[in-house]
Amino acid sequence: MALRPIALLTDFGFRDPFVGICHGVILRENPGIPTIDLTHGIARQDIRAGAVALADSVPFLPADAVVVGVVDPAVGTDRRAIAVEAADGKIFVGPDNGLLTEAIERCGGAQAAFEISRSPWCLQPISDTFHGRDIFSPVAAKLAAGEPIVASGVAIEHDNLVTLDVPKTSMIDGDLTTAVLSIDQYGNARLGATPTDVESFALGSRVEIDTDVMRRQATYVRTYADAENGDLLLIVDSTDSLSISVSGGDAAQMLRLEPGKVVRILRS
Amino acid sequence: MALRPIALLTDFGFRDPFVGICHGVILRENPGIPTIDLTHGIARQDIRAGAVALADSVPFLPADAVVVGVVDPAVGTDRRAIAVEAADGKIFVGPDNGLLTEAIERCGGAQAAFEISRSPWCLQPISDTFHGRDIFSPVAAKLAAGEPIVASGVAIEHDNLVTLDVPKTSMIDGDLTTAVLSIDQYGNARLGATPTDVESFALGSRVEIDTDVMRRQATYVRTYADAENGDLLLIVDSTDSLSISVSGGDAAQMLRLEPGKVVRILRS
Amino acid sequence: MALRPIALLTDFGFRDPFVGICHGVILRENPGIPTIDLTHGIARQDIRAGAVALADSVPFLPADAVVVGVVDPAVGTDRRAIAVEAADGKIFVGPDNGLLTEAIERCGGAQAAFEISRSPWCLQPISDTFHGRDIFSPVAAKLAAGEPIVASGVAIEHDNLVTLDVPKTSMIDGDLTTAVLSIDQYGNARLGATPTDVESFALGSRVEIDTDVMRRQATYVRTYADAENGDLLLIVDSTDSLSISVSGGDAAQMLRLEPGKVVRILRS
Numbered sequence: 001m002a003l004r005p006i007a008l009l010t011d012f013g014f015r016d017p018f019v020g021i022c023h024g025v026i027l028r029e030n031p032g033i034p035t036i037d038l039t040h041g042i043a044r045q046d047i048r049a050g051a052v053a054l055a056d057s058v059p060f061l062p063a064d065a066v067v068v069g070v071v072d073p074a075v076g077t078d079r080r081a082i083a084v085e086a087a088d089g090k091i092f093v094g095p096d097n098g099l100l101t102e103a104i105e106r107c108g109g110a111q112a113a114f115e116i117s118r119s120p121w122c123l124q125p126i127s128d129t130f131h132g133r134d135i136f137s138p139v140a141a142k143l144a145a146g147e148p149i150v151a152s153g154v155a156i157e158h159d160n161l162v163t164l165d166v167p168k169t170s171m172i173d174g175d176l177t178t179a180v181l182s183i184d185q186y187g188n189a190r191l192g193a194t195p196t197d198v199e200s201f202a203l204g205s206r207v208e209i210d211t212d213v214m215r216r217q218a219t220y221v222r223t224y225a226d227a228e229n230g231d232l233l234l235i236v237d238s239t240d241s242l243s244i245s246v247s248g249g250d251a252a253q254m255l256r257l258e259p260g261k262v263v264r265i266l267r268s
Numbered sequence: 269m270a271l272r273p274i275a276l277l278t279d280f281g282f283r284d285p286f287v288g289i290c291h292g293v294i295l296r297e298n299p300g301i302p303t304i305d306l307t308h309g310i311a312r313q314d315i316r317a318g319a320v321a322l323a324d325s326v327p328f329l330p331a332d333a334v335v336v337g338v339v340d341p342a343v344g345t346d347r348r349a350i351a352v353e354a355a356d357g358k359i360f361v362g363p364d365n366g367l368l369t370e371a372i373e374r375c376g377g378a379q380a381a382f383e384i385s386r387s388p389w390c391l392q393p394i395s396d397t398f399h400g401r402d403i404f405s406p407v408a409a410k411l412a413a414g415e416p417i418v419a420s421g422v423a424i425e426h427d428n429l430v431t432l433d434v435p436k437t438s439m440i441d442g443d444l445t446t447a448v449l450s451i452d453q454y455g456n457a458r459l460g461a462t463p464t465d466v467e468s469f470a471l472g473s474r475v476e477i478d479t480d481v482m483r484r485q486a487t488y489v490r491t492y493a494d495a496e497n498g499d500l501l502l503i504v505d506s507t508d509s510l511s512i513s514v515s516g517g518d519a520a521q522m523l524r525l526e527p528g529k530v531v532r533i534l535r536s
Numbered sequence: 537m538a539l540r541p542i543a544l545l546t547d548f549g550f551r552d553p554f555v556g557i558c559h560g561v562i563l564r565e566n567p568g569i570p571t572i573d574l575t576h577g578i579a580r581q582d583i584r585a586g587a588v589a590l591a592d593s594v595p596f597l598p599a600d601a602v603v604v605g606v607v608d609p610a611v612g613t614d615r616r617a618i619a620v621e622a623a624d625g626k627i628f629v630g631p632d633n634g635l636l637t638e639a640i641e642r643c644g645g646a647q648a649a650f651e652i653s654r655s656p657w658c659l660q661p662i663s664d665t666f667h668g669r670d671i672f673s674p675v676a677a678k679l680a681a682g683e684p685i686v687a688s689g690v691a692i693e694h695d696n697l698v699t700l701d702v703p704k705t706s707m708i709d710g711d712l713t714t715a716v717l718s719i720d721q722y723g724n725a726r727l728g729a730t731p732t733d734v735e736s737f738a739l740g741s742r743v744e745i746d747t748d749v750m751r752r753q754a755t756y757v758r759t760y761a762d763a764e765n766g767d768l769l770l771i772v773d774s775t776d777s778l779s780i781s782v783s784g785g786d787a788a789q790m791l792r793l794e795p796g797k798v799v800r801i802l803r804s
Contacts, residue, residue, distance in 0.1 A: 009556070014311070015307065016321060016453045017324060017325045024306075027304060031270075036563060037556055042551070057557050060564065062563050063564070128491035129492060133506065185554070185580070186273070224612040237665060238666035277627045282550060288575055289592070291573070298538075299541050344760040397760060400741075402774075
């Protein structure tokens with residue numbers, strides 16, 4: 001049986017061997033399991049940033065991937081640990097805290113779910129602080145090696161997984177109020193709104209971005225090629241999301257944006 | 269013959285291609301060698317932090333792993349370069365500066381050791397500044413591909429490898445004096461003491477943590493689940509080590525802890 | 537047919553899943569493709585730093601590697617996207633902005649080149665901001681899987697690829713004027729000059745390093761073993777380049793060096 005690839009996303013960072021230890025646990029099961037590090041640089045305990053990154057990633061993974069997500073501030077409490085089979089065949093493993101839910105939706109939604117806190121595949125003893133090592137990685141490794149998900153734990157309802165609040169987006173008198181979902185490495189600020197929310201805006205038109213702290217002119221464009229260096233832009237990004245960017249610059253820095261920040265987009 | 273996995277731990281960081289070049293050297297030997305990056309974010313030239321991370325990692329690696337550790341401030345001097353076979357079958361490759369020793373002990377101790385500075389497997393010419401590329405990676409690759417360790421270099425005594433000083437830990441009148449071994453990504457401070465040193469402390473009891481700069485109340489707990497957000501804790505971490513933590517926070521920042529810092533734990 | 541390894545170098549950083557998504561696209565083509573992350577920590581949009589790192593890396597890659605480089609400030613404009621076959625058999629994929637050119641030279645120069653902006657292997661729709669995902673990774677994956685490069689796009693002249701300006705180096709009255717090419721993780725400053733430029737300097741002799749801001753005594757040495765801790769050195773580094781270093785310290789910090797900074801090396 002072919003080994004399924006495992007894709008990992010965590011907030012473990014790069015200073016400690018936490019990520020490497022998870023890889024060790026996986027390759028100890030079978031050294032031929034292909035692995036993909038989606039990122040381990042999610043801001044510490046920022047479940048929403050992890051959820052956004054995971055949802056952006058899954059459309060580009062191998063069809064049979066086992067996806068492990070660990071941003072888990074409540075590790076060691078009674079929050080559930082889950083393995084979920086999505087409609088497209090992918091399997092998701094991680095805490096039931098909203099981290100996985102949007103990514104599972106992108107894969108057609110959950111078809112089956114299992115509580116794995118006492119999975120027979122866990123490392124023993126299970127620590128209270130490192131379930132990535134003791135629960136999620138060994139369970140994912142068994143699934144990647146072809147073990148059936150029904151053997152991973154106890155079947156649970158698959159339609160009441162924890163979901164994250166979506167930032168409120170409203171359109172009043174043609175002006176959009178939304179919030180920053182996440183900031184990327186280049187300082188681009190992903191918004192809670194979608195291109196559909198602003199379909200009444202003409203491409204190339206001027207808008208105002210109002211953060212309460214400052215108000216700045218920007219241009220609504222489809223691509224960076226339509227902008228000059230240094231231009232402030234409202235743009236549709238590579239994930240088809242609405243984003244605030246600066247061509248060749250850092251929009252988050254320029255406008256002091258951070259996740260959760262409310263912004264209004266006003267037609268000039 | 270099956271290829272053995274190679275696990276790498278260095279202080280090479282992430283800005284330069286040093287780590288990637290080592291992977292290139294390994295896959296040039298055989299592109300099927302499985303590799304694990306334990307971490308490359310060890311603080312520059314901090315041998316102790318590397319030794320702690322390596323010792324934490326080895327119990328979770330495949331049984332036949334070849335482990336390469338490179339934190340090597342004395343590269344280019346006459347410090348020895350070594351390949352060591354441990355009692356459990358793992359092989360360790362790196363500088364003989366104490367980085368590997370504790371990890372080797374966790375694997376049952378050294379059974380055989382070789383000086384590899386002039387190994388026939390080295391890249392030529394051997395640079396004076398990048399032995400990760402020129403000595404450690406090519407030697408590890410040959411060992412992973414099945415070459416015998418006796419061919420790696422010159423046999424040396426395996427019982428006088430360099431060891432690191434262990435921070436002094438003392439218990440006087442029921443109060444513990446120890447030092448910080450390392451700080452992790454979440455700001456948890458690993459101590460030189462072990463849970464055994466504080467077995468006279470009742471779980472759930474209050475203690476005082478005294479750093480000379482400040483003195484703070486804390487609770488001695490077994491898991492984060494026993495704590496409220498923001499609580500300062502003396503806790504047994506996922507490596508079964510004694511650690512100072514803040515639930516949902518950063519203990520190193522709160523108490524201005526850093527490696528080597530002496531702390532006293534006083535029963536209230 | 538054997539799968540060719542893919543080596544990746546980008547400025548995508550570690551916070552976002554950009555790198556992981558590229559790996560997903562590659563393993564979706566074939567999960568057996570070996571991959572090497574050279575580095576993803578190139579300073580944002582610093583084409584020269586990427587070019588230096590890539591040229592340093594290629595001599596140590598497997599002979600049949602497919603090398604993907606993405607530092608691409610002009611993504612979405614009409615800059616060309618290219619696949620280039622080098623004389624030694626390696627293939628290079630990335631933007632035609634000078635990033636790849638020096639590395640290709642190290643592999644014997646270009647033998648064939650193709651414009652791949654509309655390659656049949658691209659993901660559809662092609663975004664304007666993430667060609668690493670939509671063009672470079674899928675094209676590299678097909679090439680790694682054995683597809684012929686002539687099918688990757690439209691043949692173009694292979695001898696007019698974009699090149700980077702080389703910093704001017706001059707020797708007047710035995711004094712060298714050059715510039716900093718790049719700074720590494722340890723604070724070593726690579727210079728535009730080569731050891732040949734200073735072959736009139738005696739090894740072990742004293743020199744002065746003049747940055748306009750400050751002037752400091754240094755020693756010209758072949759290896760760190762010839763220096764005391766804290767010594768300022770002019771040294772031949774592991775890539776056989778001339779570099780300014782501090783033994784056990786950070787030369788860039790000490791002399792406030794950064795890429796592009798002009799420095800003069802004066803014989804004392």
